[in-house]
Amino acid sequence: MGKVRKKTKNTFNYSVNRKKLKRKAQKKAAPRITCDEIRNAWNDAKSVASNLADMGLASDPNKALPIHGNKAKNAEQSQVRKPYVLEELKALASLPSKKTMGISSDMVLYVRHMVENYGENYKAMARDEQNYYQDTPKQIQRKVNLYKRHHPAEYQALITSRTKQ
Incomplete structure (x- = not known):
């Protein structure tokens, strides 16, 4: 027959200051x-x-x-x-900061697509398939203006490439 294991009881240690340990x-x-x-x-x-x-x-x-x-x-x-x-x-x-608060990469792609296809016709942009969030023409105009402020050179390149076509 096997031996019976004697389990030691967990006793509280009164000599330890738990408040100090926690601090x-x-x-x-x-x-x-x-x-x-x-x-x-x-x-x-x-x-x-x-x-x-x-x-x-x-x-x-x-x-x-x-x-x-x-x-x-x-x-x-x-x-x-x-x-x-x-x-x-x-x-x-x-040092100049590397981070700039501005436009997300998704919004940049969205605005580029809209400007490439429609120029500054915001009503046509509102009816586009890629307008997933159903932005109104005014909301799209705000996004395009924000893109203009943050990326003026790229916006001019988009507009000039659109006029050449």
Whole structure:
């Protein structure tokens, strides 16, 4: 006959402070710093405010630029220990942005098709098969104008190729 296994009972550990454990886990799972420049200069042993002060950044804008010009606070903040972070951030901000808010690729294709086939006849565009969303002539005109603003050279090329045909 087999042996009976003795199961140890799960007992509560009173010597562990669960609240502290939870706080520690939340701190570790806090959002990561996405900015490479700041993350590289960050010191985990220091507080957020002292880290930002070392980099020349402000943790609280109200204290950084007080309404009543307190000269003592302004003199304190001039002690930047990591000026290279500010220089890197300025260089990054001065670069032209790669992302432009504008038109989706689907809308570009839609407008190109409409302009190639109909020119500026918006009523005919509204009756086209590719007008899946049943846009009114006015809505199509707005989309074409948006395309004109974002891609003026391409729009002129479409119009000139249409007139040559």
